[in-house]
Amino acid sequence: MAEILDFKRTPEPLWREALGRKLRETREDLGERLVDVADRAGISVQYLSEIERGRKEPSSEMIAAVAGALGIDLADLLIGIAGQVRNLRGGVVGGTQFRTSRPVGRPSGPVAMVGALMAA
């Protein structure tokens, strides 16, 4: 760690970076402030800020707490992150990235199909 040259921008994003991006997007879609979500999740505001920017590695309980505070479950979160990761692969990676996909991406469409896979 502590490599001197860290502008080596990992070819594909790390887990914590993709997670943070999606969490921030979800929060902003809800029109909520950092302090609101942090308070509801029971964590400090600075820490939530660092999570959203991909600078800290949140534990599973933290992830569950933040996701719960945002009203999203783990499966939806993962699907959303996977989508962002795929977008970043072939699309704009640079800092100036609006577009943020579609306006309101709440309803996860392909849910039904997954649920129908197996009930056994």
Add this chain to the structure above:
Amino acid sequence: MAEILDFKRTPEPLWREALGRKLRETREDLGERLVDVADRAGISVQYLSEIERGRKEPSSEMIAAVAGALGIDLADLLIGIAGQVRNLRGGVVGGTQFRTSRPVGRPSGPVAMVGALMAA
């Protein structure tokens, strides 16, 4: 966190548990041993064992290393995990029930569902 709200044995699985399950399934589908993957990922074998059982919280770099050693990228991994999480929602999650798992973990079902993302 120290919140008192975890009286409920994790209504939905934690991130590290779902991740470990998927990693193990992927490895077994490849017919590889712990030592093979651990060696290729550059981590110790006991630690990989604990990751697969959801007992340790692997860093993003660890996840990338293991996923790389398994020849799977982050997006596919996340999709697979999301599928597993959804499956577990309706069935028995406790350790007493094993029916849901495949006999030897040979055929992994939800491969075809990869095409279901792209929305987010």
Add this chain to the structure above:
DNA sequence: CCGCCGTTCTGCTAGGAGCAGAACGACCGC
């Protein structure tokens, strides 16, 4: 000018990541 909001410093502590080494129980073949 003054609040509001997010970010980023400086600390600080407790916990756990991550490894080495070894022992253990299953399992399989001889």
Add this chain to the structure above:
DNA sequence: GCGGTCGTTCTGCTCCTAGCAGAACGGCGG
């Protein structure tokens, strides 16, 4: 029975960082 492989788990160890408090800072809007 005995010896091999494979995974798990125990002990022990170091060192990093999760996670918080407190405060200060740079936008942005009025």
